[in-house]
Amino acid sequence: MSHNYEKIYTVVKLIPAGKVATYGQVADLAGLPRRARMVSKALKESTESLPWHRILAASGKISLPVGSEGYLEQVQRLRSENIEIRNGRLSLQDYQWQPDPVELLFRLDF
DNA sequence: TCAATGACGTCTT
């Protein structure tokens, strides 16, 4: 498990319930610009319990194959957090996580 | 080496 994956998991764990982040956003916060695809791989390969459902594409859409097991699971989890989602998409305008930079500085040790 | 791959992102039509 690479150090980068650990950094990604650290950021993902900071996303509060009811809020979401994009793959690219997580990558940036983890200090890995242009590494959105690495975030998706890290999530897919992780064994530990993570709020992976709070990560979406920059378009606000779920990236898993429509109708797949994971897709349905994600929709379910998001709705359970009171997030409105239609046709596999939600409003980033309404739900995207806007972390406070100062708070982040103290939560991340890198 | 090198081409293919992918839970992505940005731009253009």
Add this chain to the structure above:
DNA sequence: TAAGACGCCATTG
């Protein structure tokens, strides 16, 4: 909006 074309980048065979 939607769909393509590209760009990007670590990983894989």
